[in-house]
Amino acid sequence: MIDPRNRDAALAEWREQALAFEQEIAKAVVGQAQAIRLLTISVFARGHVLLEGDVGVGKTTLLRAASRALGGEFNRLEGTVDMMPTDIIYHTYLAEDGRPRVEPTAVLDCSDRLSVFFFNEINRARPQVHSLLLRLMAERTLSAFNREYWFPYLQVFADRNMIEREETFELPAAARDRFLMEITIAAPKDPAIRKQLIFDPKFQDVDALIEQVRPGTIDFREIPMISQILQESVSASDALKDYVVRLWQALVDPASAGISLADLDVAHLVRGGASPRGLAYLIRAARVRAWLEGRCYLTPDDVRAVFLEVVAHRIFVDPIHALRGDDPVKRLCLAAFEATPAP
Numbered sequence: 001m002i003d004p005r006n007r008d009a010a011l012a013e014w015r016e017q018a019l020a021f022e023q024e025i026a027k028a029v030v031g032q033a034q035a036i037r038l039l040t041i042s043v044f045a046r047g048h049v050l051l052e053g054d055v056g057v058g059k060t061t062l063l064r065a066a067s068r069a070l071g072g073e074f075n076r077l078e079g080t081v082d083m084m085p086t087d088i089i090y091h092t093y094l095a096e097d098g099r100p101r102v103e104p105t106a107v108l109d110c111s112d113r114l115s116v117f118f119f120n121e122i123n124r125a126r127p128q129v130h131s132l133l134l135r136l137m138a139e140r141t142l143s144a145f146n147r148e149y150w151f152p153y154l155q156v157f158a159d160r161n162m163i164e165r166e167e168t169f170e171l172p173a174a175a176r177d178r179f180l181m182e183i184t185i186a187a188p189k190d191p192a193i194r195k196q197l198i199f200d201p202k203f204q205d206v207d208a209l210i211e212q213v214r215p216g217t218i219d220f221r222e223i224p225m226i227s228q229i230l231q232e233s234v235s236a237s238d239a240l241k242d243y244v245v246r247l248w249q250a251l252v253d254p255a256s257a258g259i260s261l262a263d264l265d266v267a268h269l270v271r272g273g274a275s276p277r278g279l280a281y282l283i284r285a286a287r288v289r290a291w292l293e294g295r296c297y298l299t300p301d302d303v304r305a306v307f308l309e310v311v312a313h314r315i316f317v318d319p320i321h322a323l324r325g326d327d328p329v330k331r332l333c334l335a336a337f338e339a340t341p342a343p
Helices: 004-028 033-045 059-070 127-139 173-177 191-199 206-211 220-233 238-252 276-292 300-314 327-339
Strands: 048-052 073-078 090-094 100-104 114-120 141-144 147-150 155-159 179-184 270-272
Touching: 004 033, 004 059, 004 206, 004 220, 004 276, 033 048, 033 059, 033 179, 033 220, 033 276, 033 300, 059 073, 059 114, 059 206, 127 141, 127 155, 127 173, 173 179, 173 300, 179 276, 179 300, 220 276, 238 276, 238 300, 238 327, 276 300, 300 327
Parallel strands: 048 155, 048 179, 073 114, 114 155
Antiparallel strands: 090 100, 141 147
């Protein structure tokens, strides 16, 4: 344990390591400063992440770079329509003697060293797979081969195929709520960076890019302790607490907060999802953001900086509005800010 008298010095040292972590990732992934910052927040908040973005924008490269900078193991799994929960646990093959063998998967083999687990196209997997993943995310344990496998440093990252909707299964509310945030990764808009990505040959060799990242910039084994200490060290004023509670009320009952949105029936818009856990995750992420900014107290800017990423994917709206995608929820979140005066 850290002596309370040395806590501030330790937090300052860890903050420098966290900023160095971001710089190392930026060696492999350009034009994604916001995504890298949000990923850093999720790492130190100890939260799982949904990734949203088109094919080929660098999601896997980002996670491989993060895993190398953390020094832990990286494992990737591809979601398929015929996938079963057991595919996460074991694989079968014919040995040289012609007899079948059952062996643990790489996920189990490196359970105590696994820091980044990337589930690609998670919505192609069946609900049974989602159920097993939910336990892994919530408890960081799996039972197999008559023993318990522990994943003390695990973070799950998953993306969804949002283009080809055939043979996909929408994530249930319980699974989506287990993800700390949803991070959007889009192609950079800066013309110079776009030219660099297209014409510079180094960006066509992902392995060489990852090699540039200094391994073990942060010791992944220290992350749980750092996370706990910074959560206890970043304070929130009574005014800030009241502000967050009013934001919560504006999400749960927009009409009572005086919110009015064109083409949306706000009185019946929200069906669920703005839960205590979701708002607690919001403050957890906001505290990390404040720490990265060099403060030991929360401000409304810290809350707003992570609000959409932490809250929006948890809110479920009436099915008639759900057909319009994420737009109603994002408009509601922005309207909640406008209707709720900041302290």
